[in-house]
Amino acid sequence: MxxxxxxxxxxxxxxxxxxxxxxxxxxxxxxxxxxxxxxxxxxxxxxxxxxxxxxxxxxxxxxxxxxxxxxxxxxxxxxxxxxxxxxxxxxxxxxxxxxxxxxxxxxxxxxxxxxxxxxxxxxxxxxxxxxxxxxxxxxxxxxxxxxxxxDTMACQKIFEDMKKRGLTKIGMISGTDGFGASMQAECKAEAGKYGVNILVDETYGPKDTDMTAQLTKIKATAGVQAVLNPGFGQGPAIVTKNFKQLGLNVPLYQSHGVASKKFIELAGDAAEGVRLPAAALLVADKLPDSDPQKKVVTAYTAxxxxxxxxxxxxxxxxxxxxxxxxxxxxxxxxxxxxxxxxxxALEATKGYVGTGGVVTFSATDHMGLDLSAFRMLEIRHGDWTLVN
Amino acid sequence: MLGEFLQYLFSGLTSGAIYALVGLGFALIYNASHVINFAQGEFVMLGGMGTVFIAAAGVPLPLAGLLAVLLATVVGFALEKLAVEQTRNASVVTLIIITIGASIFVRGGAQVAFDKQFHTLPSFSGDTPINILGATITPQSLWVLGITVVIVLLLQYFFTRTLLGKAILATSHNPMAARLVGINVNAILLMSFGLSAALGAVAGILITPITSTNYEVGIMLGLKGFCAAILGGLGSGFGAIAGGVILGVAEALGAGYISSEYKDVIAFVIILAALFFMPSGLFGKRGTDRV
Amino acid sequence: MRSVLSSRWAGLLLLAVVIALLPLGLKNNFQFDIAVRIGFNAIVVIGLNLLIGYAGQISLGHAGFLGLAAYFSAITVTRYGWPPLVSLLAAATLVGLLAFIIARPVLRLKGHYLAMATLGLGIIISIVLNQEAGLTGGPDGMAVDPFTIGAFKLVKAREWYWLVGALLWLAVWLSLNLIDSPVGRALRAVHGSEVAAEVVGVDTTRYKVMVFVLSAVFASVVGSLQAHYVSFISPQQAGFFQSVEWVIMVVLGGMASTYGAVIGAVILTALPQVLTALEDYEHMIFGLIMMLVMILLPKGIVPSAGALLRRVSSKAEGGK
The missing domain is CATH 3.40.50.2300 (Response regulator)
Known part of the structure; x- marks a missing residue:
């Protein structure tokens, strides 16, 4: 490669x-x-x-x-x-x-x-x-x-966090839209590197109205310690609500595909405790002043x-x-x-501080971000909080 | 095992009742005009989005819901009066294309008048799930199921016991004869579009707490509703309900026991198989060609 | 009363002239691109018009046929190095065969039930294309190698224009010939009244199946070519919106009119490009135009315009 x-x-x-x-x-x-x-x-x-x-x-x-x-x-x-x-x-x-x-x-x-x-x-x-x-x-x-x-980085960030919490056996439920399907594939490829085992792998259509059937299957799978839901749009909000309805008592991870306040509004109380990797932008007001992105993201959000x-x-x-x-x-x-x-000049960009992270392009890297650009967030009291 | 099966069933019933309510709207308009109204899903959208935005303007929620139903009904009237009635002698396909045009128009209008974000409404009576034999169902699902049953009973009464209802049925069977016995066919058509729009909007309000809504939700809901109405047999209200429930349950059982990736394929295969053996749907009237 | 034959050739000649002269007015790659896409759509719609306008059978699933052929060509050419023309022909054969197999059970259905069945088949195909990511690239789509015939490689929109223009002319010629043949007369009988047609001894099912297969093959050929032309395919192309769009083209242009099909394709392919200037109001105005055209010209543009012309000319003659 x-x-x-x-x-x-x-x-x-x-x-x-x-x-x-x-x-x-x-x-x-x-x-x-x-x-x-x-x-x-x-x-x-x-x-x-x-x-x-x-x-x-x-x-x-x-x-x-x-x-x-x-x-x-x-x-x-x-x-x-x-x-x-x-x-x-x-x-x-x-x-x-x-x-x-x-x-x-x-x-x-x-x-x-x-x-x-x-x-x-x-x-x-x-x-x-x-x-x-x-x-x-x-x-x-x-x-x-x-x-x-x-999406590969999102998977890595999530698996890193799971590993830290000692969660190694997980279930996945992914949207069949481009975003969900792509991240599903990447996560399945990355899981092994973090010692994470995917015990059950379900999908739903991006416009489906109820996902309890898939979640019931995950619930019935013995040993599932956490659930990961790659997807965007209203699907993840329904998954989150159904997840609570079924009383699944394991951590739920969403993806960066739901990274806006809208998700918390749509999922309501069910969103409590959900974790997801996202850019610093979402927690602009909660970043320490020393954070290099603080100024940019605060200005943009405002x-x-x-x-x-x-x-x-x-x-x-x-x-x-x-x-x-x-x-x-x-x-x-x-x-x-x-x-x-x-x-x-674009390729020579060095240390540009943006909403997504600090970007340094090179001839071999046209994205210029590393894992540190992602923050692990948890939803508490209807708001984002930074984990660790 | 029983708990799982029941859970699949509840999941299917929740989706199924939603499809059924939309399908019922198709059946109502088909009955009066033999037109498949592809803007039916947009009425559902108007109900949900209308309520969200009227409530956001400071109107109390129940009143906002009522106003949204009214809004959808007015759009339904307008569709009949300004478009369908103007082309009474046109072929059915032309009328269908007009309703597709109307659906694009309403969607485009909603995108400008409302916004492109997703929105939700609070559940009618909380979110605490109800536990039945190891399976759970949300109160809002029960609301959807309950109101679907009530609407079916009301429609049943309306079509068999009231003069207006009978007039609609008569128009459906033979517009010419209906006109001869003094029924105002245009008024009947107007009624059906209004009623169907109102029904769609009610469905839209009921399901928004479960699925959330945006300006485009009508596309998929309209499609599923169409499938429900066809599977049940066009023009049969009971058929649309049965079609919707069968569709929802087939999807849920398919996702649970076979493959969630192919649950929609399973549902469509069931529809195709049903049509293969019953070319007029489960409860449709078998028609003969007029020579 | 001029003979049918000469008016047919007059139309074909006019079409050939338009296709030959149009490039003089096209300034750049993008405008050629729109012309090529109009051509692709027109060919599919001509086939669909035979089915809807003449045989009276609706299909909301033709994008499925296009999608199958597009993916078949893409996979065999790009992954297995088949010659594109061989892939195209193989795809057309397979799609034709598939259409033939499903035609009999499906065409037993009538009206909206037939619409439902074809819609279901189309959606099943698009779901499979979406899910079998290992083979198709899934929802993100897959890249396709260019179309080559021998050593000649077709890349530029200008080059494609001539190929598609020639195929369009051929499709119109084929369609007009078919309509004027005994098959066409039988089809019109099927549309008028199937029972009556059967009573007088027309094997209605055979003709319906034939047209269904023919229209599927039209879609298949376009599917293969379009995959190479765009050099990228995604499951959306097999989706149900595409099928609906073609039916709208048929009805808007005028059912049972081959030139109507072409006009329908021209308008519905070009209109969205014109309407982009309206920004947020684009979709609203598009829907409004669709409704207005159908309300004012319920038989479609070409038949309604034709009727208008005849009325005007008969008035003028009456005044002499």
Whole structure:
């Protein structure tokens, strides 16, 4: 595996140098930088795309009000994919060929990101995805970066916590949507490394109305010490309520897919004691002042919350915030809108403090986050609390 | 073992009653107009989302629920008056496409008027589960089941004992003859759409504490309701209820005993098998083609 | 009264001219992409129109056929290195066979029950594609290798345009020929009244099965090609929304009109691209347009427009 990565990286690096020497940057006379974005604003992943778009719109306005980037205004061009990869492909063609954008952000879900990546690489345009799957950055593609943690990391964080509590035999119940299925697969692959045994593995449809049948099966499995629920949307809230209804007396772990106050509101009292890995954004007010992310996440939560309500603040909007700020930072350091230079500047990002963590990109890492970016949270008295 | 079986059954009954209530709305409109109203799921959404947002505006919850039902009913009337009635001579397929257009329109409107977040409502009588022979059921599930039964009985009374109900049935069987005996067919159609919308909205309010709601919940609920209505036999209220319950229980037992990944496939295979042997559904009327 | 034959060729000639001249107006890759997608949809809808408009049988499951073929091509070409054309033909054969097997039991059903059965079959296929992640990549989808014929590799939307344009013309030609053949007359009899058709000795089931299989094969060929064209497939393409969208194209364009099917595909593929400017109101206005078209032109665009033209021209002639 590693040899493949390094060979690809070498190739990518060689190609990058080749590009630099060949392509002469066309002097752009335009006084705007066009930021193209395609998000799942409606459809099954709208709770990702909706806050992402709102965040982008809000901060593009804010940046323009304070003078723009490199003396140019940002212009946001956005399309709604409804989480359909097929639509995403058409919209990205539109962004590239018709709107001729300078940079691409988005893809709320992994499927749509993976679908457009070959086009992005061919078009040679800097691109930051807001989707989770590890496949997006592993192996590293030259022009593609991403802001959220991978589902693999979420699994690792959860298993780490389970190990600490001495929980080694678990049951899983996963959504069959892209997010749930991907994390289910990653967790099953990671479990062994942490000595965790998955005794029972159930699934539910993302729009199902009752999951007691699956949970009853888990309850009837002897020896289950904890339950893990990868999924997003309203599914995990129903799982959590059903979990309490059945009186399952073991710890319940949710994923970073429910990382917004909305989850606590939907699951109500049943959410008490639920643990999940999430970015620092959710516990902005509870971070110690010494925490490097404190300033960024407090500012974002306050600004987004003031405009759209505190319960609408989610880590998903945070991914979009990080994407926009990373690219703005890269423009500033590149001192030019030349795509290749911006990409190189982006790859050279070091120690950017964002809502998702402290990001350091490199030629071999286009996500730039490690496990420390995830915090283990527990829901107590209807609010998040930091564990340990 | 018994406890597990009962738990699967309760799970199936909870989902089944939800499907049944939505299916009943399909049956009502089909009865009067022979149209499958693909906007039925949107009435369910309007009930839930309407209540959430009217309550958020400061209206007491019961009143908010009532207003939401009223809102859905008005939308139902409008759909009949402005769209379906204008195209009375069009083919059934055209009418179905109009209802699909209406469902997209209502969903799009809800996305602007409300929001895209999920919302929930408090349970009617708490969340303490009730224990029966080792299986548990929530009070809200009992509310759904109970109100479903009440609605079925009311509809039964309405269609067999009241003049209006009989007029609807007569229109369903033969609109021309109904018109000849002095029944105002347009008024009957209007009634059915309103009634069906109100029913959908009631279902939406009942299930929101269990499943939560957003502007798109109507899609999946509408689909399941359609399956329930077809499995039971179109136009039969009792059939829609039976269809919904069978569908819900099949899913739950399938998830419990066979495979949760393929529980929906199991449900659809059952529907296909049923249609194979009973091409008009379980309780549908066997029709003959008019030559 | 001109002969049917010449008016048929006039239409085909016009279509050929439109397909040949359209690229002059297309500025970039994206616009070619929309044209290619219109072509793909139109071919499926022409097949579906034969089933819905002529044989009077509805199907809400054709996306399942498209999905099966798309995944069959994707897996055999990308994983096992089959030549794409061989995969396409094999997929079409398999899908045709599948359609043939299920046609008899399914087409016994009528109206909404038939809609339910086809809907169920389509959903079963899409669930299997979603769940068998080891084979299909699951909900995240899978990448597909480009379409090659011999040493020639089809990549650019411009190149695809000509292939899809030619196939579209062929599909229209096939459909018009079928309608004017004895088979077409038998089909129209089935649509009018199945019992009556049977009484006069038409083997209605045979014709219904034939059209069902034909429309499934149309969807299958498009499925294989589209997988290569987009170079990515996901279970959504096999989903029930796609099936419903095609039925809307058939009805909106005008049932029992081959050109109506094409017009329906053009409008419903291009409209969402136009409406993106409306942002939040996009879906509302889309639904509204759908309703208005069906209310004002209940028979669909092409038949209603045709009737209008005839009325105008007969008035003009009367005035002479």
């Amino acid at each position: 590693t040899s493949v990565i390094s060979r690809r990286t070498l190739l990518a690096a060689a190609a990058a140098f080749g590009m630099l020497s060949v392509s002469v940057a066309p002097a752009s006379a335009a006084d705007t930088i066009k930021v193209g974005t395609f998000l799942a604003v409606t459809g099954p992943a709208s709770f990702l795309g909706d806050p992402e778009l709102k965040t982008l719109q809000m901060y593009v306005d804010k940046i323009n009000d304070s003078g723009g980037v490199l003396g140019k205004k940002l212009e946001l061009v956005h399309y709604d994919t409804a989480a359909d990869p097929n639509k995403a492909v058409t919209f990205v063609k539109r962004l590239l060929d018709q709107d001729e954008v300078d940079v691409l952000l988005g893809g709320s879900a992994s499927g749509e990101t993976l679908a457009v990546m070959p086009m992005v690489e061919k078009a040679e345009i800097p691109y930051i995805s807001f989707a989770g799957a590890r496949k997006i950055v592993d192996p590293v593609q030259k022009w593609t970066f991403k802001t959220p943690h991978t 600004e987004f919350g003031a405009k759209y309500g505190a319960e609408a603040v989610s880590t998903f909007g945070g991914h979009a915030y990080d994407g926009l700020m990373l690219i703005v930072d890269a423009y500033k350091r590149a001192g030019s809108t030349d795509k290749a230079k911006v990409r190189d």
